[in-house]
Amino acid sequence: MAPVGMRGLRKAYGNVEAVRDISLEIENREFVVLVGPSGCGKSTLLRMIAGLEDIDAGELTIAGKRVNEVHPADRGLAMVFQSYALYPHMSVAENLAFGLKMSGMGRDEIESKVQKAAGILQIGELLKRRPRELSGGQRQRVAIGRAIVREPEVFLFDEPLSNLDADLRAQMRVELARLHGELQSTMIYVTHDQVEAMTLAQRIVVLNGGRIEQQGAPLELYERPVNTFVAGFLGQPKMNLVQAIATTIDGQPALRLGADSGPMITIGGAAPAALRADQELVVGVRPDAVQLSATKTGHAIPAALELVERLGSDAIAHVRIEGVDPMITVETREPVPTERGTPVWLEIDAADLHVFRSDGERL
Amino acid sequence: MSWRRRRPMSTFLISALIFAFAGGPVLLALYGSVVPDRVLLSPERSVFSEGISLENYRYIFTGQLPASYEVEGAQRSMISEAARQVPRSLWNSARIAAAAMVLNIVLGAPAAYFFARYAFPGKRMSFMFIILSPLVPTAALVVPVYLIMQQLGLIGSVWGIILVHTAQALPFTVLILSVFFRRLPAELFEAAILDRCNAFQSFVRIALPLALPSIGATGLFAFMLSYSEYMFALVLSGEASSRPVSVVMAALARNTDVSWSLLNTGIFIAIIPTLILVVLVWRFVVEGLVSGSVKG
Ligand SMILES: Nc1ncnc2c1ncn2[C@@H]1O[C@H](COP(=O)(O)OP(=O)(O)OP(=O)(O)O)[C@@H](O)[C@H]1O
Ligand SMILES: [Mg+2]
Numbered sequence: 001m002a003p004v005g006m007r008g009l010r011k012a013y014g015n016v017e018a019v020r021d022i023s024l025e026i027e028n029r030e031f032v033v034l035v036g037p038s039g040c041g042k043s044t045l046l047r048m049i050a051g052l053e054d055i056d057a058g059e060l061t062i063a064g065k066r067v068n069e070v071h072p073a074d075r076g077l078a079m080v081f082q083s084y085a086l087y088p089h090m091s092v093a094e095n096l097a098f099g100l101k102m103s104g105m106g107r108d109e110i111e112s113k114v115q116k117a118a119g120i121l122q123i124g125e126l127l128k129r130r131p132r133e134l135s136g137g138q139r140q141r142v143a144i145g146r147a148i149v150r151e152p153e154v155f156l157f158d159e160p161l162s163n164l165d166a167d168l169r170a171q172m173r174v175e176l177a178r179l180h181g182e183l184q185s186t187m188i189y190v191t192h193d194q195v196e197a198m199t200l201a202q203r204i205v206v207l208n209g210g211r212i213e214q215q216g217a218p219l220e221l222y223e224r225p226v227n228t229f230v231a232g233f234l235g236q237p238k239m240n241l242v243q244a245i246a247t248t249i250d251g252q253p254a255l256r257l258g259a260d261s262g263p264m265i266t267i268g269g270a271a272p273a274a275l276r277a278d279q280e281l282v283v284g285v286r287p288d289a290v291q292l293s294a295t296k297t298g299h300a301i302p303a304a305l306e307l308v309e310r311l312g313s314d315a316i317a318h319v320r321i322e323g324v325d326p327m328i329t330v331e332t333r334e335p336v337p338t339e340r341g342t343p344v345w346l347e348i349d350a351a352d353l354h355v356f357r358s359d360g361e362r363l
Numbered sequence: 364m365s366w367r368r369r370r371p372m373s374t375f376l377i378s379a380l381i382f383a384f385a386g387g388p389v390l391l392a393l394y395g396s397v398v399p400d401r402v403l404l405s406p407e408r409s410v411f412s413e414g415i416s417l418e419n420y421r422y423i424f425t426g427q428l429p430a431s432y433e434v435e436g437a438q439r440s441m442i443s444e445a446a447r448q449v450p451r452s453l454w455n456s457a458r459i460a461a462a463a464m465v466l467n468i469v470l471g472a473p474a475a476y477f478f479a480r481y482a483f484p485g486k487r488m489s490f491m492f493i494i495l496s497p498l499v500p501t502a503a504l505v506v507p508v509y510l511i512m513q514q515l516g517l518i519g520s521v522w523g524i525i526l527v528h529t530a531q532a533l534p535f536t537v538l539i540l541s542v543f544f545r546r547l548p549a550e551l552f553e554a555a556i557l558d559r560c561n562a563f564q565s566f567v568r569i570a571l572p573l574a575l576p577s578i579g580a581t582g583l584f585a586f587m588l589s590y591s592e593y594m595f596a597l598v599l600s601g602e603a604s605s606r607p608v609s610v611v612m613a614a615l616a617r618n619t620d621v622s623w624s625l626l627n628t629g630i631f632i633a634i635i636p637t638l639i640l641v642v643l644v645w646r647f648v649v650e651g652l653v654s655g656s657v658k659g
Contacts, residue, residue: 052553073559085550089572098568099558146554 001185002063002076002153003028004049009058011044018044020210022058026203031180031187033197035233036207042190045207046156049188050079063153073103077154078147082162084139086131092142093118093127096149117149120182137168144176148183157189161196173199194236198222206230228360231284237316237329239354240290244283246275255283255353258324263301270350272363280358287331289352292317293345294337300345303328308338319344389634395627396420403623419628423449445614446621448603449629452611457636459521459596459607460589463528467585468578470529471536476566478537479544480552490541493534501594509598519601527595532585539584543577544570583644590637608633 004026011019019041026032034042047053049060051072060068067075086095093114100110118124121141131139140160147155157176161169177200180187191197197204198218205215206229214221214230225231231239244255249264253271256264293300303319306327317330330346337344355363395403397415421427423446477483478490508527509518517523547570555565571578593609600606615621615629 047553050553050557052556072556077557079554079557081550081554083548083550085548085554087551087554087569102559102564 001028003030003061004154004186004188005059005061005064006045006049007059007061009045009048009060010056011041011048011053012056017210019048022207022210022212024205024212024215026186026188029184029186031189031200031202032205033189033191033201033203034205034207035190035192035194035197036213037233038192040207041210042192042207043158044210046079046158046188046190049154050077050156051075052079073099075154076152077156078150078152079156079158080143080147080160082159084131084143084163086139086142086146088131091128091130092123092134092145095131095142096127096146099146099150113149113151117145120148120179121145136164137172140164140168140172144179148179153186155183155185155187155189157187157191159191159193160189161191161193169193169196176200194234197234204234206233208233224362225284225354226362228282228284228356231354231356235286237287237331239284239286240328241282241284241356242324242326242328243358244281246277246279246281248277255281255355257283257301257321260323262323263321265301265348265350265353266299267350267353267355270353272355274363275355281363282356282358282360284354284356285348285352287316287329289349290328290330290332291347292319292330292332292334292336293347294342296345297347300347303344303346305337305340305342305344307340308336310338317344319346321346389631389638392627392630392634395623396631399624419622419624420632422625423447423628423632445611445618446625446629448606448611449608449615449632451603452606452608453632453636455521455600455605456590456607456609459524459528460586462521462525463532463589464582464586466525466529467532467536468582471533471581472540472571472574472578473566474533475537475540476544476570479541479547490537493537497531497534505594505598508595512599518599519605521600521605521607523599524596524605524607525589527599528589528592529585531592531595532581532588535588536581536585539581540574540577543574547573579644583640586640587637 004024006022006024006026009019009022010017022041022045024032034045036042044053048055051067051070055068059066062075062077087098090098096114096117097110100113105113114127115124118127121144123138123141123145126134126138126142131142134142140163143160160176161172164172173196176189180200189196189200201218203215204218204221206213206221208229213233214226221230222234225234225239228241232241242257244257244262247254247256247264249266252266252268253275254264254266256262296302301321303321305317306320307318309316309318314331314333315336317332317336318327319330320327328346357363396419397417399416399418478486512518512523512526515523517526551569552565555569560568590607591609592607593613596607597610597613600610612629612633615626
């Protein structure tokens with residue numbers, strides 16, 4: 001239950017700059033999820049907060065106090081590791097108690113705290129077992145339990161669910177959300193699972209190359225990505241991003257997709273104010289914002305079916321538009337023909353378009 | 364593993380073969396020690412007609428001559444005085460080997476941990492030096508080591524031998540344990556840091572308990588190495604009171620007249636401590652190595 005502040009944090013390993021100039025204010029009781037591609041510095045940043053990595057430059061505060069030089073155990077935080085890092089030679093109860101014991105807490109107090117944490121996580125029956133006698137999901141619970149017993153101000157999670165199968169992951173996601181509600185602690189959570197980020201976060205921070213690309217509420221990031229990186233990173237399947245040129249049709253602002261021969265889309269009133277004629281752009285549209293039909297309608301763009309992936313309730317169609325690269329992904333609930341080469345028509349509402357400059361920034 | 368169940372026959376055969384090689388000589392020594400020379404040497408007599416006797420053991424531990432030699436006085440040269448030194452030398456060897464084992468663990472485990480988990484200037488060089496040092500031939504070291512021990516006044520004492528045996532086994536201890544410590548996941552120690560462990564506590568409370576099987580194995584190895592070492596033991600031991608069993612056994616075997624039974628008795632007595640140690644420690648070591656993974 002403490003705010004965490006980062007001002008200009010930096011960390012380099014030799015000449016690899018893992019974290020460059022990160023400033024972020026995390027509020028009390030906030031659930032913040034750090035996402036980003038592999039190697040973007042998520043773990044490094046988390047470990048800097050934990051005190052497991054030295055901070056090269058910048059200031060880290062917890063509960064308003066500078067903690068750059070404070071010992072990890074005195075920062076009032078607990079960390080859940082990706083590999084769980086349970087002590088193999090100790091029973092579950094000993095694993096939970098170890099940190100408290102090292103802090104010199106009395107036996108009875110430790111006992112009651114361990115019982116309480118075990119109760120919260122429903123691992124009471126496992127207390128006598130060794131970690132190797134537990135399933136993956138149970139180990140995960142114990143790892144979280146080890147964090148809970150310390151009653152930290154801040155929880156740090158580094159991809160805690162990535163070793164679990166899909167079912168368990170979904171279950172633990174719900175559990176973590178419940179825990180956050182129950183414990184009212186600040187939580188900083190690293191993942192590269194989209195679903196975890198979207199469902200757990202009050203705020204998502206997208207990192208790339210050691211810098212923050214964008215931060216905000218999940219839906220805000222989803223609906224208004226500030227650049228093509230965030231646009232392409234969040235959302236499954238990925239947003240379609242294609243080259244385009246600004247132009248006009250009958251005096252109306254419009255976009256020509258792909259090469260000179262590519263199709264045109266009128267954008268009319270949805271055009272960003274900053275749009276200039278002949279400007280080179282990148283246009284994005286989410287797969288679920290594209291209407292696909294087997295019959296031609298008004299302004300529909302002609303395309304050809306390349307591949308359809310059926311997922312049960314919906315399907316993902318990959319279609320090719322003449323003169324546009326790469327293929328367009330369409331998510332649809334309508335029945336779709338599956339034969340390769342079948343002509344189809346795509347309808348896109350101009351309001352669903354994300355328009356970016358050629359350097360990737362949102363217009 | 365399923366192949367074990369499907370091929371009990373071949374598993375049995377291989378085990379029998381291994382047992383014959385490893386256990387055969389031990390059993391032969393045991394047999395040779397409980398029957399008199401005449402049974403060993405003449406094809407007409409057998410253990411069934413002569414029976415077994417523990418006279419040789421009695422002689423070694425009490426000095427009371429076997430009845431047959433009392434009568435046939437001419438053969439007295441077969442009874443070597445060296446055999447009487449076996450119990451004493453056994454005690455010496457046990458002390459020396461146990462001390463070398465303990466010193467190996469006490470010095471080797473922290474050193475290995477330090478090499479495995481910390482960076483410091485000269486780390487590669489010093490590790491190389493430690494690992495390559497066993498390649499220096501013993502013969503080249505005998506004289507310098509003797510001179511050093513003479514300076515230290517440790518000739519004729521078990522302490523000189525203990526120091527040398529410790530130094531001989533230490534490279535292996537450090538190598539094996541550092542490999543083990545390096546395989547422990549770093550996150551385990553990071554969790555320990557967050558649990559308020561300092562470097563020493565991480566070592567004692569996390570690394571050491573996990574390394575117990577490896578420590579058992581390396582300790583046993585150091586013990587065996589010391590127990591069977593001959594060259595330095597010979598040079599440094601001086602008079603009978605500090606001689607370890609390897610030196611005494613060599614003296615016994617060098618006596619060309621010595622009774623076969625007596626020699627076998629000495630051999631079997633010398634093997635006993637090793638057998639006990641193996642039974643006590645080995646189960647533990649193998650259990651540890653088989654379940655070995657530290658995942659969790
Ligand atoms: N101990 C280290 N020594 C040298 N370079 C390191 C070290 N740890 C991380 N790096 C580098 O720092 C960068 C960021 O690493 P980090 O582990 O923070 O990435 P990440 O975002 O957590 O990636 P992932 O999603 O794969 O876990 C990477 O380029 C990595 O190679
Ligand atoms: Mg990581």
